[in-house]
Amino acid sequence: MKTCPAFVMLASGLASLVGVAAQEVDSFVSVRAPVIALIHARVIDGRGVAPRDDQTVLIRDGKIAEIGATAAVAVPADARTLDLTGKSVLPGLVLVHEHLFYSVFSPHGPFHTNEMEFSFPRLYLASGITSMRTCGSMEPYTDLQLKRRIDAGQTPGPKLHLTAPYLEGKPAAVAQLDSVEDPADAARMVNYWADEGFTSFKVYTHLTTDELKAVVTAAHDRDLHVTGHLGTISYRTAAEMGIDDLEHGFFVMSDFIPGWKDNDLPNPVAAQHSLETLDLDSPAVASLLHLLIDKHVAVTSTLAILETFNPGRRMMTPAELETLSQPARENYLTSWARVNSRENKPAQVIWGKMLELEKRFFRSGGLLVAGTDPTGYGGVIAGYGSWRTVELLVEAGLTPLEAIQVATINGAQLLGIDHETGSIETGKAADLIVVAGDPAKDISDLRKTELVFKDGVGFDSKKLFESVKGSVGIE
Secondary structure: OOOOOOHHHHHHHHHHHHHHHHHHHHHOEEEEEOOOEEEEEEEEEOOOOOOEEEEEEEEOOOOOEEEEEOOOOOOOOOOOEEOOOOOEEEOOEOOOOOOOOOOOOOOOOOOEEOOOOOOOHHHHOOOOOOEEOOOEOHHHHHHHHHHHHHOOOOOOOOOEEEEEEEEEEEOOOOOOEEEEOOOHHHHHHHHHHHHHOOOEEEOOOOHHHHHHHHHHHHHHHHOOEEEEEHHHHHHHHHHHHHOOEEEEOOOOOOOOOOOOOOOOOOOOHHHHHHHHHHOOOOOOHHHHHHHHOOOOEEEOOOOOHHHHHHHHHHOOOOHHHHHHHHHHHHHHHHHHHHHHHOOOHHHHHHHHHHHHHHOOOOOOOOOEEEEOOOOOOOOOOOOOOHHHHHHHHHHHHOOOHHHHHHHHHHHHHHHHOOOOOOOOOOOEEEEEEOOOOOOOEEEEEEEEEEEEEEEEEEEEEHHHHHHHOEEEOOO
């Protein structure tokens, strides 16, 4: 049997590309050694407890081998030692409403997303995210391939926990989404994507209660999770049906719309009014919070994306704008100006109330987790937007240490990986962030991230950020 010369050349070329990819990953690595000692560091362990000063974190073969006062830890002679005097070490962030796509708005067509398989993994890792859930896929096979390449060390990025394509009812909210036909079709899709390697499912705004029940049953039969950006189903009904997580805090709940019932599409004006006039101290609100906590339903805070629709809020920083491609930058600036061209007092009232609800849920014992959600009109991007997500938890009333807890160990608990990551503890993966500051006092010091360790390999944050300038919106 003869071998086609063109095929041989193609196979040889692809093999060489794999080698080049591995070398490219190495170009972002600034610390790699069997034994690494981070000495004189301030340790913020992710569990909400007070930081410990002048600590040494000993890393051996990608795991945290020892933590203790620098004076008490014996550093092996062959260790690669980094003096972190004045700097902080945190767990790698574990964020759970992330995407590998970015919104592209055009005056010539409908809402659309482009896959960011090049820029977003780098941006996420650069900002300190070492584990993340994608929370909805537009290009599922790209996501799967990207995960394989990251796991194989062929491209830089966090550890990916993949959510299948959105499970949407009729009509599909976005042209890139499909609609399930009925409960049986919904269950079929769960099993299909589970077989392909996805580990969680996200139901979307038009799914019916019968379809949600089928999704939850099929997913739980395989010990997989279901989350939801709800619309036609109330938080209470979803919780009673066994949903594991609710997205966007309390901003998209329909529970308090007068006269509304499940399976109806909420009227946007009525939905906004119900949140604007909501009495946070009412028995009905307390009852809902208690139900979610009793049913062990997590709530995902996505404040960074929601902020972009509220006039008078921050604009992207110059560093963020440099990351955008020119068309994406122009689209963002136009959309931001449009949002900020008019006053929207109801949005401001709702913003304050929804932040308060997230804080009350957390302080009452609920599992509050966080995510960036780089969608909307393009006002949030991976990495930089991830930092903003954590900053806004502090604006909501959490302490910096509580916000770090939400963005680390809480996310790990939701994903079921808290035994291996999410906090700085002996035996866990050395997924760590080195920050030139003290985010326990000023949460914005997260923006001073210098090094990100994933399984004990230290990546240069600045190099990763610089590598994607002008890319977001294209690749």
